[in-house]
Amino acid sequence: MAEGNYTVTPWEVKGKVDYDKLIIQFGTQKITDQLREEIKNVVGDMHVMLRREIFFSHRDLDLVIKDWKEGKGFFLYTGRAPSLGMHIGHMIPFLFTAWLQQKFGVNVYIEITDDEKFMRNLDYSLDQTRQWALDNILDIIAAGFDLDKTFIFQDTEYIRNMYPMAIKIAKKLTFSEVKATFGLDVSSNIGIIFYPALQIVPTMFEKRRCLIPAGIDQDPYWRLQRDIAESLGYFKAAQIHSKFLPPLNGPEGKMSSSIPESAIYLTDDPKTVEKKIMKYAFSGGQPTVELQRKFGANLEIDVPYQWLYYFFEENDEEVKRIEEEYRSGKMLTGEVKQILVQRVNEFLERHRERREKAKDLVKDFKYEGKLAKMMWEKIHE
Amino acid sequence: MAEGNYTVTPWEVKGKVDYDKLIIQFGTQKITDQLREEIKNVVGDMHVMLRREIFFSHRDLDLVIKDWKEGKGFFLYTGRAPSLGMHIGHMIPFLFTAWLQQKFGVNVYIEITDDEKFMRNLDYSLDQTRQWALDNILDIIAAGFDLDKTFIFQDTEYIRNMYPMAIKIAKKLTFSEVKATFGLDVSSNIGIIFYPALQIVPTMFEKRRCLIPAGIDQDPYWRLQRDIAESLGYFKAAQIHSKFLPPLNGPEGKMSSSIPESAIYLTDDPKTVEKKIMKYAFSGGQPTVELQRKFGANLEIDVPYQWLYYFFEENDEEVKRIEEEYRSGKMLTGEVKQILVQRVNEFLERHRERREKAKDLVKDFKYEGKLAKMMWEKIHE
Numbered sequence: 001m002a003e004g005n006y007t008v009t010p011w012e013v014k015g016k017v018d019y020d021k022l023i024i025q026f027g028t029q030k031i032t033d034q035l036r037e038e039i040k041n042v043v044g045d046m047h048v049m050l051r052r053e054i055f056f057s058h059r060d061l062d063l064v065i066k067d068w069k070e071g072k073g074f075f076l077y078t079g080r081a082p083s084l085g086m087h088i089g090h091m092i093p094f095l096f097t098a099w100l101q102q103k104f105g106v107n108v109y110i111e112i113t114d115d116e117k118f119m120r121n122l123d124y125s126l127d128q129t130r131q132w133a134l135d136n137i138l139d140i141i142a143a144g145f146d147l148d149k150t151f152i153f154q155d156t157e158y159i160r161n162m163y164p165m166a167i168k169i170a171k172k173l174t175f176s177e178v179k180a181t182f183g184l185d186v187s188s189n190i191g192i193i194f195y196p197a198l199q200i201v202p203t204m205f206e207k208r209r210c211l212i213p214a215g216i217d218q219d220p221y222w223r224l225q226r227d228i229a230e231s232l233g234y235f236k237a238a239q240i241h242s243k244f245l246p247p248l249n250g251p252e253g254k255m256s257s258s259i260p261e262s263a264i265y266l267t268d269d270p271k272t273v274e275k276k277i278m279k280y281a282f283s284g285g286q287p288t289v290e291l292q293r294k295f296g297a298n299l300e301i302d303v304p305y306q307w308l309y310y311f312f313e314e315n316d317e318e319v320k321r322i323e324e325e326y327r328s329g330k331m332l333t334g335e336v337k338q339i340l341v342q343r344v345n346e347f348l349e350r351h352r353e354r355r356e357k358a359k360d361l362v363k364d365f366k367y368e369g370k371l372a373k374m375m376w377e378k379i380h381e
Numbered sequence: 382m383a384e385g386n387y388t389v390t391p392w393e394v395k396g397k398v399d400y401d402k403l404i405i406q407f408g409t410q411k412i413t414d415q416l417r418e419e420i421k422n423v424v425g426d427m428h429v430m431l432r433r434e435i436f437f438s439h440r441d442l443d444l445v446i447k448d449w450k451e452g453k454g455f456f457l458y459t460g461r462a463p464s465l466g467m468h469i470g471h472m473i474p475f476l477f478t479a480w481l482q483q484k485f486g487v488n489v490y491i492e493i494t495d496d497e498k499f500m501r502n503l504d505y506s507l508d509q510t511r512q513w514a515l516d517n518i519l520d521i522i523a524a525g526f527d528l529d530k531t532f533i534f535q536d537t538e539y540i541r542n543m544y545p546m547a548i549k550i551a552k553k554l555t556f557s558e559v560k561a562t563f564g565l566d567v568s569s570n571i572g573i574i575f576y577p578a579l580q581i582v583p584t585m586f587e588k589r590r591c592l593i594p595a596g597i598d599q600d601p602y603w604r605l606q607r608d609i610a611e612s613l614g615y616f617k618a619a620q621i622h623s624k625f626l627p628p629l630n631g632p633e634g635k636m637s638s639s640i641p642e643s644a645i646y647l648t649d650d651p652k653t654v655e656k657k658i659m660k661y662a663f664s665g666g667q668p669t670v671e672l673q674r675k676f677g678a679n680l681e682i683d684v685p686y687q688w689l690y691y692f693f694e695e696n697d698e699e700v701k702r703i704e705e706e707y708r709s710g711k712m713l714t715g716e717v718k719q720i721l722v723q724r725v726n727e728f729l730e731r732h733r734e735r736r737e738k739a740k741d742l743v744k745d746f747k748y749e750g751k752l753a754k755m756m757w758e759k760i761h762e
Contacts, residue, residue: 115544115548118548118552119548119551119552122552126545126548126549126762155544156544156545156548157541159540159541159544160538160540160541163496163537163540164507164537166572167496167499167500167507167537167572168507170500170570170571170572170573170575171499171500171503171570171572172570173570173571174567174568174569174570174571175556175565175566175567175568175569175570175571175574176567176568178571179567184556185556186555186556186557186560186567187555187556187557188555188556189551189552189553189554189555189556190551190554190555190556190559190574190575190577190578191547191548191551191552191575191578192551192552193556193571193574193575194551194571194572194574194575196571197571197572381507
């Protein structure tokens with residue numbers, strides 16, 4: 001696919017995305033050096049995904065920081081449509097959200113849309129999507145959230161508390177308005193047509209600004225919220241947008257759960273990780289050692305390098321070293337892949353340990369933690 | 382409007398309805414003398430509204446009776462979109478449902494759609510429709526339901542228990558399928574598009590046949606249920622349909638809350654009842670006493686006579702006497718109207734007493750009665 005020839009919608013990412021153009025197309029703001037520095041000054045630190053610009057775009061993030069400085073605070077909201085197994089790309093918003101929570105000490109709300117997943121797919125039963133919800137929640141908890149300031153909820157369980165607010169939101173959105181954004185048409189079922197209202201409710205859980213960390217493909221959903229929020233007495237949802245970690249097997253599009261060789265799953269064992277990366281990881285290196293030594297690798301399309309850069313190698317000097325040696329031809333694709341295998345397996349080992357511990361924490365995040373308890377006592381109107 | 386020139390949809394009843402034609406148009410069944418006798422044999426009695434054929438049409442009522450005879454039982458379901466004040470026409474399905482409950486000893490579920498009413502009308506707030514719900518529930522309880530076998534619930538409160546079943550139903554109904562039936566289009570809000578699923582849920586509260594007493598204009602709603610019920614493992618909803626009590630001010634259409642002179646409200650005091658009937662009740666009598674004595678009244682279009690026949694005069698001999706004397710010209714319009722004033726005021730006085738007592742029973746019907754308690758512990762899946 002030619003450069004500039006790409007598609008980004010909430011249900012499809014195709015081609016080599018031009019992120020600068022996307023900012024103009026979507027009408028969002030670039031995260032400027034100044035804004036990044038401001039965050040660093042406030043929290044004394046900068047997450048690798050912010051530093052390396054995997055989080056690169058925003059709406060009203062400047063206002064969120066301003067609110068926070070003025071003592072008004074803000075809150076974080078993210079979510080997930082449960083699936084059979086999560087891949088490492090799915091962890092990006094959760095890891096970054098957990099970092100923001102640590103640094104700002106704010107509440108986090110995580111909506112698990114077991115209803116949406118069920119209604120969007122003819123093949124899935126509600127039992128299945130609820131089982132996946134419970135499973136995915138373990139991975140989400142493993143990202144490291146604050147037990148007393150985080151509420152994880154499934155739509156099918158928390159609906160009573162959200163429904164009055166949901167129908168107030170729903171009353172302001174016509175079928176015409178949601179259909180393009182959510183990819184619906186007259187043959188869509190009436191449940192999935194209502195669902196956008198439930199996705200918007202958590203942006204109104206507090207009378208403060210809500211910040212949503214998510215892939216930039218999700219931005220269109222939140223435009224609907226921004227159109228109606230103030231008429232209901234709430235803030236327009238602020239957002240901080242990430243790029244897509246490229247799929248393992250190619251530099252375009254995004255990882256897909258339905259193409260196993262495109263992704264590393266959180267449950268992949270060390271051997272599988274090694275096999276997948278060595279076999280499928282798309283390389284920007286030259287086809288032979290001789291050519292690689294002479295011309296070096298094209299890092300623009302090299303997936304192992306990009307994964308290291310955007311996610312797995314936090315050390316700036318080490319990344320710099322790999323970049324220089326790989327580009328110059330001093331380093332070979334196989335070596336870079338081996339570094340990635342090691343980093344990914346380190347990450348997954350840590351994740352598995354945290355996931356194991358998460359099993360004892362589910363009931364706290366869902367029902368009994370300080371924030372969770374408060375939320376179950378509250379009807380959102 | 383010429384004979385045969387009428388409209389019956391769930392949101393509009395216009396003209397002089399030809400009920401025999403309507404049965405053919407809607408594809409329902411006439412309640413035959415045989416079926417009526419069968420009911421009488423089973424319960425030992427026949428309600429005036431059944432005897433005088435205000436309930437005149439059905440779907441699967443024969444199967445309901447068969448199930449009951451075979452010990453399989455059935456249950457009753459009705460409901461109401463709350464409004465500011467109910468008129469006497471609104472009481473017909475509730476009075477008849479309460480009678481069926483008394484005779485068959487079965488459970489009754491009454492859905493109060495505070496969500497639907499709010500979402501259908503731009504002018505109404507959710508606070509308003511919930512206030513009306515509480516008010517209307519008093520009138521409904523006054524119809525005389527069994528405290529331990531009746532569950533009255535508001536959608537905005539009971540949604541958690543209904544939602545899993547609602548999304549299973551929703552997944553089977555497309556926008557195209559519901560839009561004509563419910564009078565929706567692409568400018569409808571996404572909440573009211575989802576609502577049909579919530580209306581269908583109570584038909585699946587038990588794994589028995591569900592019987593719905595309602596005006597025949599409501600039939601199209603239940604056709605959707607009948608299309609999908611069996612695929613979800615439940616019965617097609619059975620129905621028993623009533624004619625419309627004609628509006629006070631004319632023999633066509635049905636009473637309307639927005640045209641005060643068309644209806645007697647449950648809160649109208651005796652003086653108001655008298656004034657409304659004497660002033661607005663549409664008469665089939667002759668314009669002068671002389672002409673009336675000579676030609677008699679046209680009972681086909683006489684509203685006071687029809688109200689007595691269909692609702693307020695249960696005594697068959699008395700109705701026969703009025704019919705003969707009024708038709709022959711022996712009785713004048715003023716006299717018939719006076720009889721109606723008396724009957725309506727007797728009914729309203731009894732209603733007011735029961736409504737007053739209902740105030741202490743609300744929490745039982747909604748939360749603490751035997752059936753209510755059981756229903757709050759149950760999630761419908």
